[in-house]
Amino acid sequence: MQETEFIPYIVKPREDTGLYNAKFGIWLFLASEVMLFGSLFSAYILLRVGSFTWPVQSDLQNVPVGAINSVILLSSSIFFIRAWVALKADDIAKYKKFMYLVILFAFMFLGLKGFEYYQHFSHGEFPKTSVFMALYFLLTGLHALHIIGGILVNSYYAGPGMYLRARDKQWFINRVEVAGLYWHFVDLVWIFLFSTLYLL
Amino acid sequence: MEENSQQDEFQRDILIYFSIIAMMGLIILISHLQLKVWGIFLIVSIACVEAGILAYYFMHLMTKKKTVHLVLLLTVVVFLSLLFWPAWDVAYSPRTHSEFTTF
Numbered sequence: 001m002q003e004t005e006f007i008p009y010i011v012k013p014r015e016d017t018g019l020y021n022a023k024f025g026i027w028l029f030l031a032s033e034v035m036l037f038g039s040l041f042s043a044y045i046l047l048r049v050g051s052f053t054w055p056v057q058s059d060l061q062n063v064p065v066g067a068i069n070s071v072i073l074l075s076s077s078i079f080f081i082r083a084w085v086a087l088k089a090d091d092i093a094k095y096k097k098f099m100y101l102v103i104l105f106a107f108m109f110l111g112l113k114g115f116e117y118y119q120h121f122s123h124g125e126f127p128k129t130s131v132f133m134a135l136y137f138l139l140t141g142l143h144a145l146h147i148i149g150g151i152l153v154n155s156y157y158a159g160p161g162m163y164l165r166a167r168d169k170q171w172f173i174n175r176v177e178v179a180g181l182y183w184h185f186v187d188l189v190w191i192f193l194f195s196t197l198y199l200l
Numbered sequence: 201m202e203e204n205s206q207q208d209e210f211q212r213d214i215l216i217y218f219s220i221i222a223m224m225g226l227i228i229l230i231s232h233l234q235l236k237v238w239g240i241f242l243i244v245s246i247a248c249v250e251a252g253i254l255a256y257y258f259m260h261l262m263t264k265k266k267t268v269h270l271v272l273l274l275t276v277v278v279f280l281s282l283l284f285w286p287a288w289d290v291a292y293s294p295r296t297h298s299e300f301t302t303f
Contacts, residue, residue: 018265027268031275038279046286058231070224077258078217085206184258188251194224195247199231200240 011170026178030185044135066198069112076105077187080180099158106151136197146186153179216257223250
């Protein structure tokens with residue numbers, strides 16, 4: 001007996017919500033993520049509003065590297081969409097190619113973030129240096145952890161997790177779609193991080 | 201037929217991709233103009249539009265069911281309430297010099 005036969009709504013959507021289990025679950029999870037990052041953005045706003053002086057952030061940040069990272073993450077989102085479309089069309093070679101591109105671009109993002117951190121450390125800028133630097137490292141560090149989580153999930157679905165497709169194609173497509181929603185959300189958070197921590 | 205629709209979707213996604221990059225370029229330009237409060241307002245507004253477009257098209261919010269919209273609406277309402285409550289408190293509570301954050 002397959003799981004799809006005794007766990008309801010893992011492939012087909014529920015009649016009342018119109019969503020299958022994983023999709024409903026990921027949206028609830030993303031809502032909690034909005035609260036998590038939202039509370040940290042709130043802390044940033046309140047600390048900034050409540051301070052007499054605040055540094056010119058763009059002087060402390062490497063804006064070109066941040067901009068390149070934005071393009072990298074946005075490109076990886078596009079690759080994810082292509083991978084999902086290829087999976088739906090049963091083109092596994094193309095699916096894997098795009099998933100590997102997503103993972104490669106995620107590593108490129110982390111590499112550039114690491115380079116930025118290295119620059120900060122070599123200038124003697126640490127979280128303890130100032131309120132702004134503490135918020136910068138907290139927010140970007142948390143975001144980087146999300147990227148690492150995404151890399152793990154995407155690598156699983158591009159490699160060892162492919163056996164799940166043999167069990168149920170549509171179920172696997174749904175899983176990849178859910179992973180994609182998470183990935184786009186991570187991209188969305190970066191848009192706000194870049195604007196807030198680099199440019200304001 | 202389905203191939204044509206996929207091709208259309210791909211072209212749309214590419215268009216959105218370049219639109220978001222263009223908006224990113226625009227906010228970098230605005231940040232160099234030293235517009236002070238207006239600069240902050242514009243940058244945050246454009247970032248919200250960017251994020252909105254990304255969620256609407258890439259996360260398929262345009263075709264999502266009411267349940268998702270309801271979850272997101274509830275999240276936004278709770279979040280904004282929690283954000284503006286302390287913000288209001290900070291703005292209207294009299295404070296001494298030492299209560300301000302020091303950089």
